[in-house]
Amino acid sequence: MRCWSLVLAITLSLALGIPGCKTGGEYVQGDRGASDTDQGETNGRMFDFVSNKPEGDDWQVRIRGSSMWASFSHEDETDDLGTKNLTTKESRKVWKLIDALEIPERKKGKKDEDEGYVQLRLREPGGEEGHDIFTIFISRATEDEDVIALAEFLRDLIRKYHKEKPNF
Numbered sequence: 001m002r003c004w005s006l007v008l009a010i011t012l013s014l015a016l017g018i019p020g021c022k023t024g025g026e027y028v029q030g031d032r033g034a035s036d037t038d039q040g041e042t043n044g045r046m047f048d049f050v051s052n053k054p055e056g057d058d059w060q061v062r063i064r065g066s067s068m069w070a071s072f073s074h075e076d077e078t079d080d081l082g083t084k085n086l087t088t089k090e091s092r093k094v095w096k097l098i099d100a101l102e103i104p105e106r107k108k109g110k111k112d113e114d115e116g117y118v119q120l121r122l123r124e125p126g127g128e129e130g131h132d133i134f135t136i137f138i139s140r141a142t143e144d145e146d147v148i149a150l151a152e153f154l155r156d157l158i159r160k161y162h163k164e165k166p167n168f
Contacts, residue, residue: 044064044065044125045064045065045095045122045123045124045125046062046063046064046122046123047062047063047064047095047098047120047121047122047123048060048061048062048119048120048121049061049062049063049118049119049120049150049151049154049168050118050119050120050121051116051117051118051140051151051166051168052111052116052117052118052119053116053140053167054113054114054115054116056074056075057072057073057074057167058072058073059071059072059073059166059167059168060072060073061154061158063094063095063098065091066085066086066088066090066091067083067084067085067086068083068084068085068086068094068157068161069081069082069083069084070082070158070162070164070166072164072166081158081162081164082162084157084161084162086157090157093153094150094153094154094157097146097149097150097153098122098150100146100149100150101120101146101147101150103120103122103134103136104122104124104132104134106136107136108135108136108137109136109137109138109139110137111137112137112139112140112141115139115140115141116139116140117137117138117139117140118137118138118139118140118142118147118151118168119135119136119137120135120136120137120138120147121133121134121135122134122135140168151168154166154168155168
């Protein structure tokens, strides 16, 4: 009898539940068209450090928020070292060193093809297009203490996270 009660309960559940279900779903149409969709773009601060040596080697380091991406190129070969998350302390320090350069107030500078040069690019939120971009060039032969301090710290971070010894 107990078995019969169980079978009856299951049969009734299925009989009553199935008509209420149907395949597929109904989606509520929103007011936004495809072109209005948020693509997830961010407009935070970003900094690029690109060291160009006369023999064609270059290092690229990008700092965005608390992440660091690095890459090394020699002639036609590129080694993408990937992105690493910096600690809060490292992130604060690198941005403090970047801010000490006062990139927006500096002269643009020139590319030193003989000694090599470093290109520094800072993107700041604001401006007509949602951000302002400032780019300067500094000779690798510079004695600017702020530039040297930043380069040394970036070297330390690359050694720590990527196990490489950059020669900016």
